[in-house]
Amino acid sequence: MRILIAEDEPTIVSDMRRCLEDQHYIVSAVTDGEEAWYRGDVEHFDLVILDLGLPKLDGLTVLRRWRAGRRGMPVIILTARDSWRDKVDGMDAGADDYLTKPFRMEELLARVRALMRRAAGQSSPILSNGVLELDTRQRTVSFRGQPVQVTALEYRLLAYLLHNAGTVLSRSQIADSIYDEETELLSNALEVVVARLRRKFDGTVIETRRGQGYLIPSEVPPV
Amino acid sequence: MRILIAEDEPTIVSDMRRCLEDQHYIVSAVTDGEEAWYRGDVEHFDLVILDLGLPKLDGLTVLRRWRAGRRGMPVIILTARDSWRDKVDGMDAGADDYLTKPFRMEELLARVRALMRRAAGQSSPILSNGVLELDTRQRTVSFRGQPVQVTALEYRLLAYLLHNAGTVLSRSQIADSIYDEETELLSNALEVVVARLRRKFDGTVIETRRGQGYLIPSEVPPV
DNA sequence: CTGGCGCTGTCAGCGAACTGTAAGGTTGGC
DNA sequence: GCCAACCTTACAGTTCGCTGACAGCGCCAG
Numbered sequence A, B: 001m002r003i004l005i006a007e008d009e010p011t012i013v014s015d016m017r018r019c020l021e022d023q024h025y026i027v028s029a030v031t032d033g034e035e036a037w038y039r040g041d042v043e044h045f046d047l048v049i050l051d052l053g054l055p056k057l058d059g060l061t062v063l064r065r066w067r068a069g070r071r072g073m074p075v076i077i078l079t080a081r082d083s084w085r086d087k088v089d090g091m092d093a094g095a096d097d098y099l100t101k102p103f104r105m106e107e108l109l110a111r112v113r114a115l116m117r118r119a120a121g122q123s124s125p126i127l128s129n130g131v132l133e134l135d136t137r138q139r140t141v142s143f144r145g146q147p148v149q150v151t152a153l154e155y156r157l158l159a160y161l162l163h164n165a166g167t168v169l170s171r172s173q174i175a176d177s178i179y180d181e182e183t184e185l186l187s188n189a190l191e192v193v194v195a196r197l198r199r200k201f202d203g204t205v206i207e208t209r210r211g212q213g214y215l216i217p218s219e220v221p222p223v
Numbered sequence C: 001c002t003g004g005c006g007c008t009g010t011c012a013g014c015g016a017a018c019t020g021t022a023a024g025g026t027t028g029g030c
Numbered sequence D: 001g002c003c004a005a006c007c008t009t010a011c012a013g014t015t016c017g018c019t020g021a022c023a024g025c026g027c028c029a030g
Helices: A010-022 A033-042 A059-068 A084-092 A105-122 A152-163 A171-178 A189-200 B010-022 B033-042 B059-068 B084-092 B105-119 B152-163 B171-178 B189-200
Strands: A002-006 A026-030 A047-051 A075-079 A097-100 A126-128 A132-135 A140-143 A146-148 A207-209 A213-215 B002-006 B026-030 B047-051 B075-079 B097-100 B126-128 B132-135 B140-143 B146-148 B207-209 B213-215
Touching: A002 A010, A002 A033, A010 A026, A010 A105, A026 A033, A033 A047, A033 A059, A047 A059, A047 A105, A059 A075, A059 A084, A075 A084, A075 A105, A097 A105, A105 B033, A105 B171, A126 A152, A132 A152, A152 A171, A152 A189, A171 A189, A171 A213, B002 B010, B002 B033, B010 B026, B010 B105, B026 B033, B033 B047, B033 B059, B047 B059, B047 B105, B059 B075, B059 B084, B075 B084, B075 B105, B084 B097, B097 B105, B126 B152, B132 B152, B152 B171, B152 B189, B171 B189, B171 B213
Parallel strands: A002 A026, A002 A047, A047 A075, A075 A097, B002 B026, B002 B047, B047 B075, B075 B097
Antiparallel strands: A126 A132, A132 A140, A140 A146, A207 A213, B126 B132, B132 B140, B140 B146, B207 B213
């Protein structure tokens, strides 16, 4: 689950980052509106925490541009002022929730969880391609009907591949999605994860496209 | 099991809170309609007790908004007036039950229990996965047919896990469900509770998914 | 009021599981 | 056949969860 924080105050950012990473979210942070808009437009985030008072381009504008461009990810807006106008404007612009600074981290987390839950409730909780099945609500994986245990990292990788079943995904796309941005990829870590997964199923589930990346076929006839 | 009380009269709130907390429910309370709607929209509650005569936003409107937004939790409405119109309107708006003020706490509790049971999707008050059995009416637990004594906290944890048997539940989900919102989770308290429970059964009943959470398997062949 | 008791949170040390690294083998394309 | 890309395996560092001991709290009986 990737979260984008758009906030220019360093201490708030680092507090939020720490809390969210404790909850195993993958956090990216930007400090001005232009960058916020760009990242949210170009990358995939499961949730955005957006300060309204950003330099260069204010939060409301960023949000409106995203929505105009059909970026529908849940957005929580932060406002320093306790004015209901901001909140109303924000909700009208397409925000899903708001928080007034200062706020307690627990409250932020509760709202994040709620939005994640709501977003999850809208899509089907089961990802499947015929042989491989992933229940995103139960966080379980099964192969040809047999339950299989996977680690947290393996699960993230599987979920990403299966979510984009039929599409070839490059290493860097995969890495972006399952690691946070600081972690460099200077070894064959990804290959190793793939290998470990293959051993748990059979070697054919995850296909390699030499020079391009990996993919999981979108529909496989059952056996 | 979390309950939201939306009621503006302090004495009624505190009476209800005391009774419900005696029954080991986790209670949150709000005093106006706007906050009620917001909390119910954003957080997860297993049941709501909703006064119809709330300031700022009346109860019926709150309820209709929740239902429009697909919030399906059971709702008991309270009405000060003994008029059938309110009740009918309330039920039409999606309430599951009603109570006319003044009422006796025992009656409230009975209705709460009934709705909880119904929401659990089973007429029987017994939760079981084959080896572990939990009688929600008597608040007793047995393992392989043998009764086992558990503390209140342990019971809440077990009930939550068993209620979602087969699902991996993260620490924060569990904490949300068994503690009230004020309590911080800054240590390994949860792990300790799990350990104590494991010692009372055998170590295999509650499974750990490292980095993800805990789960109780949904169906275990009896021995 | 006091002491005992049961419940629960905190802490520290240990062990196991997870994951990145590296080295050597294998495969596929040119 | 050669080279680069990829796979596999083993290993080691690190993180995460478990456990046992302890302490604080609230409750009840004396």
